[in-house]
Structure formats: structure tokens, C-alpha cells
Amino acid sequence: MKMNILSVNDVELAYDSFGSETDEAVVLIAGLGTQMLRWTTSFCRMLAARGFRVIRFDNRDVGGSTHYRHVPALDFEALATTLMAGRRPDIPYTLDDMANDVIGLLDALSIDKAHIVGRSMGGMIAQLVASAYPGRVLSLTSIMSSSGNPALPPASPEVMAMMTAPAPNPFEDEAGYLAHSLAFAKRIAGTGYPFEEESYMALIREEVQRAYDPGSVGRQIAAIAVSGDRRPRLATIQVPSLVIHGMDDPLFVPACGEDTAASIPDAELLLIDGMGHDLPPELYTVVVDGIERTARRAD
Numbered sequence: 001m002k003m004n005i006l007s008v009n010d011v012e013l014a015y016d017s018f019g020s021e022t023d024e025a026v027v028l029i030a031g032l033g034t035q036m037l038r039w040t041t042s043f044c045r046m047l048a049a050r051g052f053r054v055i056r057f058d059n060r061d062v063g064g065s066t067h068y069r070h071v072p073a074l075d076f077e078a079l080a081t082t083l084m085a086g087r088r089p090d091i092p093y094t095l096d097d098m099a100n101d102v103i104g105l106l107d108a109l110s111i112d113k114a115h116i117v118g119r120s121m122g123g124m125i126a127q128l129v130a131s132a133y134p135g136r137v138l139s140l141t142s143i144m145s146s147s148g149n150p151a152l153p154p155a156s157p158e159v160m161a162m163m164t165a166p167a168p169n170p171f172e173d174e175a176g177y178l179a180h181s182l183a184f185a186k187r188i189a190g191t192g193y194p195f196e197e198e199s200y201m202a203l204i205r206e207e208v209q210r211a212y213d214p215g216s217v218g219r220q221i222a223a224i225a226v227s228g229d230r231r232p233r234l235a236t237i238q239v240p241s242l243v244i245h246g247m248d249d250p251l252f253v254p255a256c257g258e259d260t261a262a263s264i265p266d267a268e269l270l271l272i273d274g275m276g277h278d279l280p281p282e283l284y285t286v287v288v289d290g291i292e293r294t295a296r297r298a299d
Contacts, residue, residue: 003016003064004016004017005064006105006108006109007108008101008104008105008107008108009097009100009101009104011060011065011066011101012065012066013057013058013060013065013066013101013104013105014036014057014058014063014064014065015036015055015056015057015058015105016036016055016056016057017053017054017055018041018044018045018047018048018053018054018055019047019048019049019051019052019053019054020053021053022053023048023051023052023053024051024052024053024113024114024115024138024295025052025053025054025055025106025109025111025113025114025115026047026052026053026054026055026114026115026116026117026291026295027055027056027057027102027105027106027114027115027116027117028044028054028055028056028057028117028118028119028122029057029059029102029116029117029118029119029122029123029125029126030056030057030058030059030062030118030119030121030122031118031119031120031121031122031123031144032120032121032217032220032221032224033062033216033217033220034062034207035058035062035063035207035210035211036056036057036058036063037063037203037206037207037210038119038203038279039056039119040281042281042284043279043281043284043287043288044056046284046285046288047288047291047292050288050292052115052292052295055105055109055114057105058211059098059101059122059125059220060093060097060098060101061092061093061213061216061219061220062211062213062216062220063207063210063211064210064211067211067213067216068092068093068215068216068219069213069215071092071215071219073215073218074091074215074218074219074221074222076164076218076221079091079222079225080225083225083226088226089222089225089226091219091222091223091226092219093219093223094223094226094227095121095124095125095128095223095224095226095227096128096132096227097223098125098128098223099125099128099129099132099133102116102125102126102129103129103133103136106136112136113135113136113137113138114136114137114138115137115138115139115140115141115291115294115295115298116129116130116137116139116140116141117140117141117143117291118141118142118143118145119143119144119145119279120143120144120145120251120252120277121145121220121224122143122145123142123143123144123145123146123260124142124145124146124148124224124227124230126140126141126142126145127140127142127145127147127230127233127234127237127260127264128227128230128233130237130239130241131230131233131234131236131237132233134236134237134238134239137239138239138295138298139239139240139241139242139294139295139297139298140237140239140240140241140242140264140294141241141242141243141244141290141291141294142241142242142243142244142260143243143244143245143279143287144244144245144246144249144251144252144257144275144277144278144279145243145245145252145256145257145260146252146256146257146259146260147229147230147231147234147256147259147260147263148227148228148229148230148231149229149231149259149263150229152253152255152256152259153253153255155250155251155252155253156250159187159188159250159251162183162184162187163184163251164217164218164221165180166214167180167181167214168180169214170208170212171208171212177204177208178201178204178205181200181204182197182200182201182204185200185278187250188249188250188251188276188277188278189276189277189278189280190246190247190248190249190274190275190276190277190278190280191248191274191276192248192273192274192275193274193275193280193282193283194280194282195280196280196281230263231259231263234260234263234264235263235264235265237264237265237267238265239298240266240294240295240297240298241261241264241266241267241268241294242267242268242269242270242290242291242293242294243257243260243261243264243267243268243269243270244257244270244272244287244290245257245258245260245269245270245271245272245275246271246272246274246275246276246277246278247271247272247273247274247275248273248274248275248276249275249276249277250276250277251277252277254271257269257271258271268290268294270286270290272286
């Protein structure tokens with residue numbers, strides 16, 4: 001895959017682009033520890049065909065962007081203790097830094113305003129971009145994400161344990177690594193659509209070849225943890241907004257999507273039966289329709 005690199009906010013960001021550079025831009029933000037490849041080429045092309053310039057990129061600490069491998073492994077117990085005591089833990093970056101990266105990317109590409117779309121952690125980043133930079137955002141689509149409301153039901157301990165359990169090193173035990181990744185992906189997938197095992201395995205292999213950094217997930221979990229309750233910031237968002245959430249999502253239960261939509265003035269909520277914490281190809285049209293509909297509201 002051809003890699004474009006831009007220097008932004010003291011980090012390098014890898015990105016690519018689909019569609020005409022003269023069309024309105026849509027920026028796609030990936031989730032926790034995952035690369036821009038999760039926004040598949042077919043999804044990006046479908047969205048570009050609606051008349052948008054589609055930009056996907058690797059968040060800092062994943063893929064072809066700058067990594068923080070020099071930072072010691074995070075102690076989650078110590079992180080939790082520090083947060084419970086009301087103190088700010090020492091972490092390498094925050095979700096606000098990652099939101100600033102999105103604006104830095106727009107600046108580097110000479111894009112004045114864009115439609116911002118994020119999934120999971122990327123949805124949180126998209127929310128922060130829309131609240132902090134109202135003059136730069138045309139519309140917001142937050143997918144399978146949450147508001148940070150501490151009263152919301154958490155994921156089950158079993159799902160959290162699967163997400164945070166250390167995986168085998170793929171260069172020493174590829175079969176073990178793939179089995180580990182596959183088990184979690186199947187667990188968080190929805191029941192309404194077939195799980196495409198071969199496609200997922202190919203995706204995981206490609207991510208490993210681009211960059212393998214098992215510590216990045218922990219560092220990004222820490223960034224999420226210090227983000228706190230975003231509802232006061234969501235209340236300031238004035239652009240057309242859409243919240244998409246799967247009714248089968250075991251990681252962010254549907255109440256998380258409902259709360260996000262309720263916290264953003266005039267946001268549209270789209271709950272999808274059979275959708276989990278993933279985006280199967282069968283739902284591309286529904287999601288692209290939603291992004292386009294929300295973007296046209298901005299017009």
C-alpha cells in the first residue's frame with residue numbers, strides 16, 4: 001500500500017485519500033489500536049462515489065504513524081488509582097492530542113473544513129474535534145462510540161479481559177496470534193451478519209506487516225481513561241450530527257450510543273439491529289447513506 005506521510009503536531013501521520021481533491025472532505029478516524037485499514041478500500045470508494053474526498057489515516061501510535069515504543073508499559077492498576085484520587089496520570093498523549101492531530105492533518109492538506117467520522121475510540125476523537133473546532137467541522141458522525149458518562153453500563157468483564165489479554169507475538173507464533181485476534185473479533189461482532197473470517201485474517205496480517213506494536217493499545221486505553229465525561233463538550237456541538245450504534249454491541253452497549261445522541265443537540269440516532277462492535281460489508285450502504293445524509297444537512 002502506498003504510504004503518504006505528513007508531519008503534524010510533532011508526530012508523523014500516515015494517510016491516504018480517495019476521490020477528487022476538489023470535493024468536500026470526509027475524514028475517517030479509526031478505533032483503539034487499529035489502523036486506517038479498518039476503513040476498507042471498498043468502504044472508502046463507496047463514500048467517495050457520493051461526491052466526497054475521503055481521507056483515512058493512522059492515529060498516532062499505530063500503523064505508519066509515529067509510535068511511542070519508548071514509553072514504559074502502563075500499569076493499569078496505578079492508572080486507576082491515580083484517576084480515582086482525582087490526579088492526572090503521566091501518560092504520553094490524550095484524546096485531545098489526537099483530536100488536534102485531525103486538525104493538523106487538515107491544515108497540512110490545506111483543507112479548511114471537513115466532515116468528521118469516527119468509530120469506537122475514533123468516535124470519541126471525532127466528538128472532541130467537533131466540540132473544540134466548530135469552525136473546521138461541517139458534520140459529525142460518531143459510530144459505535146460513547147459519551148464517557150460514568151453512569152453508563154460497562155462492557156462485561158469477560159469482554160474486557162479478552163480485549164486486554166496479551167496476544168502471542170505474531171512473528172513467533174502467527175497461528176496463536178491470529179487465533180487470539182479472531183476470537184475477540186468474533187466475540188464483539190454482531191449476530192445479524194456473517195463474520196468473514198478469511199477477510200479478517202487478511203486484514204490482521206496486513207496490519208502486522210505495516211506495524212506491530214502491542215503497547216499501543218494500552219497507551220490509547222489510558223488516553224480514553226483520562227478523557228472523562230465528554231457530555232459537557234458534546235452539548236456545545238452545533239453541526240449536523242449522526243450517532244450510529246449496533247444493538248448487539250457488547251463493548252459499548254446500545255445505551256452508550258443513545259447517551260451520545262442525547263448529549264448532542266439535535267443529533268440523529270441510528271440504531272442497527274444485528275450490528276455489533278464492527279462494520280460488516282452488508283452495512284456499508286446504510287452507514288454511507290447516513291454519513292451522506294448528515295453531510296447534506298450541513299449544506
